[in-house]
Amino acid sequence: MPYKVLIVDDQIMSRQLFESFVSASDRYELAASVDTAKVADIYCAGGRIDLVLLDVVMKDGSNGLDAAAQIRAAYPKVKIIIVTSMPDPTFLQRAKEIGVDAFWYKEVQEAPMLEIMDRVMAGEQIFPDHPPVTNLGFAKSTEFTEREMEVLRVLAEGLTDKEIAARLHLSLSAVRYHVNNLISKTGQSSRTELAVNAVRSGITIPEVKKEK
Amino acid sequence: MNCVPANPLLDKALWAVMGLVSLFLFLGAVVLFALLLRQKRYGKLWAALPAILLSYFLFQCICTYTADVANSSAAISVVTWFASLPGWLVLLTCVLLALAEGLLFRGVGAYEKSRITPLSVKEATDSLPMGICAYLSGGQIVMMNQAIADFCLKATGNVLSDEEAFAEQLRSGSLQPGCKTVMLGETPVIVLADDTAWALSEEILSGENEKTRILRVSDITEAYQKTLALRSVQEKVSSLNQQLAKANREIVNLTAAQEVLNAKIKIHDELGSSLLSIRRYLQSGGSEEEREEIVGRLRRNVTCLKGEPEASADEYELMTETAARLGVEIAVTGELPQMEPHKRILATAMHECLTNMLRHADGDELHIALTESEKNLVAVFTNNGKAPDGEIREKGGLASLRVLIEQAGGAMKVRSVPSFAIQLELPKEVENAL
Numbered sequence: 001m002p003y004k005v006l007i008v009d010d011q012i013m014s015r016q017l018f019e020s021f022v023s024a025s026d027r028y029e030l031a032a033s034v035d036t037a038k039v040a041d042i043y044c045a046g047g048r049i050d051l052v053l054l055d056v057v058m059k060d061g062s063n064g065l066d067a068a069a070q071i072r073a074a075y076p077k078v079k080i081i082i083v084t085s086m087p088d089p090t091f092l093q094r095a096k097e098i099g100v101d102a103f104w105y106k107e108v109q110e111a112p113m114l115e116i117m118d119r120v121m122a123g124e125q126i127f128p129d130h131p132p133v134t135n136l137g138f139a140k141s142t143e144f145t146e147r148e149m150e151v152l153r154v155l156a157e158g159l160t161d162k163e164i165a166a167r168l169h170l171s172l173s174a175v176r177y178h179v180n181n182l183i184s185k186t187g188q189s190s191r192t193e194l195a196v197n198a199v200r201s202g203i204t205i206p207e208v209k210k211e212k
Numbered sequence: 213m214n215c216v217p218a219n220p221l222l223d224k225a226l227w228a229v230m231g232l233v234s235l236f237l238f239l240g241a242v243v244l245f246a247l248l249l250r251q252k253r254y255g256k257l258w259a260a261l262p263a264i265l266l267s268y269f270l271f272q273c274i275c276t277y278t279a280d281v282a283n284s285s286a287a288i289s290v291v292t293w294f295a296s297l298p299g300w301l302v303l304l305t306c307v308l309l310a311l312a313e314g315l316l317f318r319g320v321g322a323y324e325k326s327r328i329t330p331l332s333v334k335e336a337t338d339s340l341p342m343g344i345c346a347y348l349s350g351g352q353i354v355m356m357n358q359a360i361a362d363f364c365l366k367a368t369g370n371v372l373s374d375e376e377a378f379a380e381q382l383r384s385g386s387l388q389p390g391c392k393t394v395m396l397g398e399t400p401v402i403v404l405a406d407d408t409a410w411a412l413s414e415e416i417l418s419g420e421n422e423k424t425r426i427l428r429v430s431d432i433t434e435a436y437q438k439t440l441a442l443r444s445v446q447e448k449v450s451s452l453n454q455q456l457a458k459a460n461r462e463i464v465n466l467t468a469a470q471e472v473l474n475a476k477i478k479i480h481d482e483l484g485s486s487l488l489s490i491r492r493y494l495q496s497g498g499s500e501e502e503r504e505e506i507v508g509r510l511r512r513n514v515t516c517l518k519g520e521p522e523a524s525a526d527e528y529e530l531m532t533e534t535a536a537r538l539g540v541e542i543a544v545t546g547e548l549p550q551m552e553p554h555k556r557i558l559a560t561a562m563h564e565c566l567t568n569m570l571r572h573a574d575g576d577e578l579h580i581a582l583t584e585s586e587k588n589l590v591a592v593f594t595n596n597g598k599a600p601d602g603e604i605r606e607k608g609g610l611a612s613l614r615v616l617i618e619q620a621g622g623a624m625k626v627r628s629v630p631s632f633a634i635q636l637e638l639p640k641e642v643e644n645a646l
Contacts, residue, residue, distance in 0.1 A: 013472060032537060039534040042563065046538040046570030059465075074571075074608070086467075158457030160449055195456055199463040 003121055004031040004048060008040050008064060009055035009083070014106065018053050018083070021113045028117065036060050037067035044075045051117065054100075056084040056091050057205055065091065069098045079120050086202045087141060089131045089149065102126040134201045137186030137194075141203050144185070151178040153204040156195045224278060231274040233306050238267035240313045247320045251327070259316060267309055270302070330355075343410070343429035346417075351376030354424060363429050366404050367391050375427060382412070396439060401432065409436035486510055527559035535566055539576055542566070546582025549589060554638055557616055558591060561636055564609040565593040573597020573632060584640075588622075593634040604628045 005022050007030070009015045015033050022028045028051070032043050037058050043049055052071060054064035068080050080100040084091055087105070095103050101120045104113065105128065116126055134141045144152065154164045165175045179191055188194040198204050241263035248256045273294040276287060334355065337344050343360025347353045351374040364372035368381045369388050382402065385393055390405030403409045408431060415426045486509050493502055528548055535542050542562065549555055562580070569575045575597025583590045604626055606614060617624045622638035 011472060034534075036530065038563075039530060042534050042567050042570065043538065045567045046540070156460055158453040158455075158460065160453060192452065192456055196459055196463065199460045200467070202467065 002027055002029040003050040004029050005117075006031050006040065006043050006049045006052045007033040008035075008037050008052065008067065009033075010035045010058040010060070011055070014055065014083070018113070021117070025114055025117075027121075037062040037064050040064075040067040041070045041074060044071050044078055049075075049078055051079045051081065051121065053081050053083055056082060057086060065094050065098065068095065068100050072099050081116065081120055086205050087131045087134045088153075088203060088205050089141070090153065090204075092127065092131050096127060103128060105132055134203055136198055136201050136203055137188050139185040139187075141201075144182070144203075148178050148182055148185075149204070151175060152182055152194070152198050155179065155182075155191060156198050156204045158195070227274055227278040230302065230306065231271060231278060233310075234267055234270040234274055237306060237309045237313065238264065238271050240317075241267050241309075244313060244316050244320065248316075251320065251323060253323065256316070256319070259312070263309055263313055263316075266305070270305065270309075341431060343427075345372065345375060345427045346424055347375035347427065348424060351378075360427070360429055363402075363404075363410060366406070367402055367410075375425075379427075396432075396436065401436060402429075403436070408433045482509065527555060528562070531559060531562045531566060535578065538570065540566065540570070540578060541576065542578045542580065544580045544582065546580075546584075546591075548580075548582065553620055554589060557620060557622075557636070557638065560616060561591065561593060561613055561634065564613050565595065565634060567609065568632075569595040569597050572600065587640055589638045589640055591636045591638075593636075595632065597632070599631045600628045602628065604632070610634075 005028050007015055007018045007022070009018065012035075015035070019030055019033055022030045031049055034040070034043070035058070037054065038060070040052060040054065044052070052068075054068055056064040058064070064082060064084075068082060071078055071080060081102040081104055082091070082095045082100050083104045083106055085106040092103055102116055102125065104116055104126075119126055131141070150168055151164060151170075154167050159167065161172055161175045161179065164170070165172045168175070170178075179194075182188075183191065183194055186194060186197070188197060241260055245257065245260040245264060248254075248260055273291065277291050277295055334357070337355070337357035338359075340357060340359060343357060343363045345353060345356035345360045353373065353375055356372060361372050364370065364378055367387055368378065370378075370381075372378055381387070382393065382400075387393070387402070388405060392403050394401050394403060396411065400412050401409050402412065410429045411432045413428045413430070415428070417424045417426060486506060489506050492498070493506060532542050548558060562578070566578055569578055573595055575595040577596040579592075579594045579596075581592045581594075604610070606626060610626065614624045617636055617638065620638055622636060624637075625635040627633040627635070
């Protein structure tokens with residue numbers, strides 16, 4: 001009996017790629033392929049889904065990590081593989097917190113997708129050691145401290161230093177210190193340039209927030 | 213007097229001088245008495261009174277003696293007694309009197325300097341940089357300094373005579389041309405025509421009988437100018453941040469578009485490779501399987517290159533399509549609301565009911581009955597699945613749905629027997645801030 005797979009990705013290219021993986025194997029059967037994470041849990045409720053391939057950032061504002069958290073809570077037996085092209089390290093961290101079964105970067109394929117799917121269905125959990133290394137100005141994404149990443153993430157949302165301090169429960173001087181450090185590490189000329197390039201590089205994606 | 217000089221002319225002259233001195237001592241003592249009375253230092257009057265009497269007695273004796281005008285036996289006996297006194301004693305008495313009066317005058321002067329009088333208060337407040345005005349209820353002014361008088365004149369064009377009238381003028385905004393009232397936080401500020409800014413504050417001092425109010429106006433021009441400059445900077449920063457947030461949203465879309473472009477480039481390459489395969493197939497005459505594989509690859513690539521279909525943005529359509537794919541029909545009676553936040557709440561309820569029906573009731577029809585009253589919109593969700601085994605416990609999605617509805621001022625009822633049903637009641641007028 002083949003495993004039923006739900007594919008959730010807003011990019012038709014990626015969906016077709018995953019569909020081709022699924023149809024190429026007789027161990028899997030495509031249950032549905034949708035372009036929004038909003039309905040992923042409905043398919044799980046009615047479709048007897050065994051495996052979900054979930055993208056993170058969707059055009060309609062929904063995100064795969066929130067959907068993964070819902071599915072994990074309501075259908076603990078459904079296996080979940082997060083697939084993304086965004087190197088934002090918080091995605092990987094949050095996916096682990098939610099308890100998904102695997103995390104797969106579209107651009108950096110450490111193993112073929114089918115192999116990952118097989119290992120997940122066999123009960124294995126597969127996570128990359130670290131997100132892909134990207135450059136932000138002169139600095140590599142691995143050179144930033146955890147706190148700097150937090151500040152950068154909120155900065156990219158367009159918040160002022162005062163608002164960042166309130167959000168992260170830091171003092172104003174501490175926020176300024178981290179922002180200056182980020183600017184000096186990356187060689188950016190301003191905080192605006194820093195924020196724009198941080199999003200452009202994929203180090204942080206401001207739209208994807210943790211579900212409270 | 214035994215020390216009187218032998219020369220009678222000289223004797224008269226000396227006594228005239230002594231008389232003059234005793235007259236001055238007398239007048240000094242009287243002035244001293246008057247000053248002590250004015251200062252209300254009644255205890256010290258006992259010191260001034262003997263000086264007055266003694267100096268007056270001396271003056272009278274000297275005058276009577278030198279003028280030889282004693283016309284009664286008592287006066288003659290007194291003058292005789294006085295004449296028998298040694299001259300140095302009279303002189304010593306005058307010196308002691310002068311010393312005593314000098315000390316008393318000094319005390320009066322020191323007291324005057326150390327005492328706070330209404331005048332000294334006025335002088336002190338006039339030197340303050342802030343304007344200050346004390347008044348009683350009804351606007352009667354008790355005290356004001358020069359700064360507030362000047363401020364009133366510049367702000368209203370009138371002399372400050374009634375505080376309540378002045379306050380009313382400030383409140384109504386009937387100020388001199390070029391003056392304006394602004395709020396700096398919770399503090400009212402008057403900006404005068406000369407661009408100086410004055411903050412107003414009031415304090416109530418409770419007295420024994422009536423309340424005295426203190427109105428203060430403080431020059432905060434520097435702070436006001438800096439606040440204006442700061443506000444301007446904050447507005448610019450806020451605008452820049454909004455632009456930044458917008459730019460970042462664009463970047464996400466651009467990144468996604470870039471991803472699509474990269475994939476299309478890959479397919480383009482793959483198409484090239486497919487064409488080469490076709491050529492090879494045609495030249496060498498390949499197998500049926502090879503032909504099928506090439507056709508399949510070409511079909512996939514062409515489909516991808518046709519572009520992205522537009523995503524369905526409508527929440528109701530999304531739910532209906534999803535349900536249809538899962539073999540569920542959503543039957544709606546009445547009209548689904550299109551305004552927010554009703555639409556979002558109804559779509560969330562559809563989502564929840566659909567999920568619950570698929571998960572627990574195994575039904576294939578979801579019914580939504582919508583009715584409207586004058587003020588409310590009522591939606592009842594039922595399904596054709598099996599009835600719940602027992603009372604439904606609200607948790608997860610149902611609990612979140614209840615919160616959402618109650619935040620909008622509505623109510624939700626969940627029925628478990630004889631069959632499952634949810635009734636939502638939403639007010640038609642809801643602030644779309646949820």
